Amino acid sequence: MIAPEHLADLVGRVKSGDVEAFRQLYEGYGRKITNYIYRLTGSRSEAEDLAQDTFVLAFKKIGALKDDRKFQSWLFRIAQNNVYQKYRGKRPHFESIDDEEGPELSDLHQLETALKNPEDRVLSTELQEVIHRAIGELSNKYREVFVLSALHRLSYQEISEIVGRSLPSVKSDIHRARVAVRDKVKRYLGDNYGMSSLF
Amino acid sequence: MECRVCSDSLSALLDGEVTVEEQRSLEAHLAQCPSCREEFDSLAYCLRLTDALDAEAGLYLPPFSGIEDRIGSVSGSFWNLQWLVSPAWAALAAGLLLAVSLPLYWKSTDEEAVLQSQFTSFIQERDRQEVLHHGIIEIEPVGWVTYNPFKLEDAPARGNPFLE
Numbered sequence: 126m127i128a129p130e131h132l133a134d135l136v137g138r139v140k141s142g143d144v145e146a147f148r149q150l151y152e153g154y155g156r157k158i159t160n161y162i163y164r165l166t167g168s169r170s171e172a173e174d175l176a177q178d179t180f181v182l183a184f185k186k187i188g189a190l191k192d193d194r195k196f197q198s199w200l201f202r203i204a205q206n207n208v209y210q211k212y213r214g215k216r217p218h219f220e221s222i223d224d225e226e227g228p229e230l231s232d233l234h235q236l237e238t239a240l241k242n243p244e245d246r247v248l249s250t251e252l253q254e255v256i257h258r259a260i261g262e263l264s265n266k267y268r269e270v271f272v273l274s275a276l277h278r279l280s281y282q283e284i285s286e287i288v289g290r291s292l293p294s295v296k297s298d299i300h301r302a303r304v305a306v307r308d309k310v311k312r313y314l315g316d317n318y319g320m321s322s323l324f
Numbered sequence: 325m326e327c328r329v330c331s332d333s334l335s336a337l338l339d340g341e342v343t344v345e346e347q348r349s350l351e352a353h354l355a356q357c358p359s360c361r362e363e364f365d366s367l368a369y370c371l372r373l374t375d376a377l378d379a380e381a382g383l384y385l386p387p388f389s390g391i392e393d394r395i396g397s398v399s400g401s402f403w404n405l406q407w408l409v410s411p412a413w414a415a416l417a418a419g420l421l422l423a424v425s426l427p428l429y430w431k432s433t434d435e436e437a438v439l440q441s442q443f444t445s446f447i448q449e450r451d452r453q454e455v456l457h458h459g460i461i462e463i464e465p466v467g468w469v470t471y472n473p474f475k476l477e478d479a480p481a482r483g484n485p486f487l488e
Contacts, residue, residue: 144395148388155385163383173386177394184395184465230445232337256377275374300335307370 127153129194136193139184146188151180154197157277158204165208175211179204198286201279205269205287253313259309263270267302274299275306325353331359334367 127135127150138146158179163172183203190199260268264290273284285295311318339351411420414449470475 138416144392147395148392150390151388155388159383159385169383172385177386177391181394184391252373253377256374274335275371276377278339281336281339296336296341297332299339300332303335303367303370306374308365310370310373311366314433319366 132196133193135195136187136190139187140190141261147180147184150196154200155180160199161272162204162208162240163200164257164260164276165205165265165268166212166259169177171211173320174208175207189239192195195286197262198283201273201283201287202289209265227292252310256306262309263302263305267298267305270295271306275303287302325349327353327357327360330354330357330434334360334364337364338368338371 135146135150139150155176156159159172159176162175162179163169164173166172183200186203190196238294260271263271269288270284273279273287274281277289281292281295281299284299285292288295330350331340333346333350341349354364383463
């Protein structure tokens, strides 16, 4: 995480064409942006390509950024616009879990192993997939606020600036999105939901 | 506090996005409402799961060189106009623009004066010719044009006072 005073300095330098300063910004925000795009699109390769496009566009347009401290929100917004421009109203492809009746034997075994090892803080691959797909099944409006709040832990104010909706609307959307994801994960985990040994 | 109001604010409470007063009243409600407490714990648990998920995303961050190659051509180009962002460059550009446009403005003003003078001479010469050839004495003030002298059909009928 880049400190706010250092961030303003870096952004100022990038505005005068300093590529080295931009490299530092990329190292500070590159993974976040790639992750955000990945959660919006459900595709790793797409996320990497769009993240590159986002940073190239950010470099070109950084002169338009008025408040240097809002660089992060501005960057997320560019990323989001890139995603929606790429898909142009089409829904990104996320596999659905609605048709699944439940985990297969191998997945259950994997989950059981994770549950039996409280020291092991790694979530089972299957559970990760379930959460990933639950996020993918949200509408764009809910998915973007869910990812920004639950995964990136941005403030509601920042999220409001990124998605361009009011604070009360963002607050309400975040809650609805969380309930929707929770319900799907809960349905999948059944009686295991809430077990602390998963962590 | 009603359960519905409490429920709508549980995610905001988890995210620390409530005021101190709201937090106090929400916590008071959660302490005496098992149903809302269960809902709160359930959402908190899901948040912890997604935290772990994010850590496991394992995304590959492409090397900066790929971006550097692409922005290299941008930053090296004069026509990207990024240099205009600098206030010093913007002031210099504005000064140059002024220096170029003012002489053009003055030049155009001079040209207008010359044209006006030529036009006045033309009118005077036309009036002189009319007096000489047609004996018209009631000539209009110099500089006023009431018809196009190059289109004779537009000319108003003028009688010759000596022939009438």
